Amino acid sequence: MRFLINYALIGGTGVEHLELDGKRAQTIQTPYGLVEVEVGSIANQEIAFVKRHGAGHAVPPHLVNYRGNIWAIKELGVKKILATAAVGSLSTEYRLGELVLLDQFLDFTKTRIQTFFEGGTQGVLHVDLTEPYCKDLQKTILTAGKQNEIVVKTDATYVCTEGPRFETPAEIRMFQMLGGHLVGMTSVPEVVLAREQGMCYASIGMVTNEAAGIADHPLTHAEVMDSMKMLSTTVAQLISDSLKLLTPVQHCSCVKGNEELGKF
């Protein structure tokens, strides 16, 4: 028998090395294949840590096993997910080296399955994403930031691209016109699948670069990694401070994410 774990961390580029106390590896069987999860504690809270890109950043954004990862986390009993995401900035409101909570998304992915419910016996679900990222969980992160003098910005619209390539400057100008502030490659469908499973999900964007055409130089993965390294201590602190304040009770409506399943 497994103990239930209330919280999960999905870490992307740069936070793969976050240290958990009493860390042990678990392999979870899911309908989408085996998923490796680290279980241990941060700030005395037991958490499940999923490395989005696998060990050694081996899996590119368009091939991440999003459904497997979310299924495995749900299987462990998780109620609330903290995620991190490397992002490029399209806006002078969000600068290199800042931490920003994602608020809305524009989806420009192309090949990713965005649902657990593919019809037939699984049913069909049109999940509500009026507030894609959990407001309650964001409040906790903001409180933790304030208490510990970590600046966390808000209200960013995230553009999710398919990747793994970076964008063209023309695409970035289009995203700006559409109201995008940040660009990354991983938050969709992760946030959607978490809602389908009734879990709270918030994502801390880590601004690693100015987007293509805004920066005065070509983009490189090395630049993104260097920025992540710079931000990794602060984001680890913010995660730890947030976990100290979290309770497993879900007062929000995220838990009702799939209540319409089977009703039509």
Ligand code: HPA
């Ligand atoms: N574009 C897409 N994904 C990213 C970027 C970017 O500029 N920076 C970090 N992840």
